[in-house]
Amino acid sequence: FLALGLFVLAYAALILALYPLIVPPHLTLTAAASPPASQGFMLAGFAVLVPFTLAYSTYGFWIFRGKIRPRR
Numbered sequence: 901f902l903a904l905g906l907f908v909l910a911y912a913a914l915i916l917a918l919y920p921l922i923v924p925p926h927l928t929l930t931a932a933a934s935p936p937a938s939q940g941f942m943l944a945g946f947a948v949l950v951p952f953t954l955a956y957s958t959y960g961f962w963i964f965r966g967k968i969r970p971r972r
Contacts (some may be wrong), residue, residue: 915922923932933939 923929
């Protein structure tokens with residue numbers, strides 16, 4: 901739990917240190933976002949790739965099930 905807390909604290913410190921540089925003050929969040937066409941393209945790509953990735957991982961786990969036995 902201490903290692904996890906340290907990890908979260910390090911990310912929080914990084915975000916706090918970079919916060920002014922993430923989005924310049926003269927830009928709004930909607931102005932800094934990518935166009936809707938790009939977001940739609942990425943959504944379509946994820947909609948196609950995520951099921952294939954899940955199916956491939958499931959297949960790999962199914963193939964190698966039961967191959968490793970615990971030591972005694």
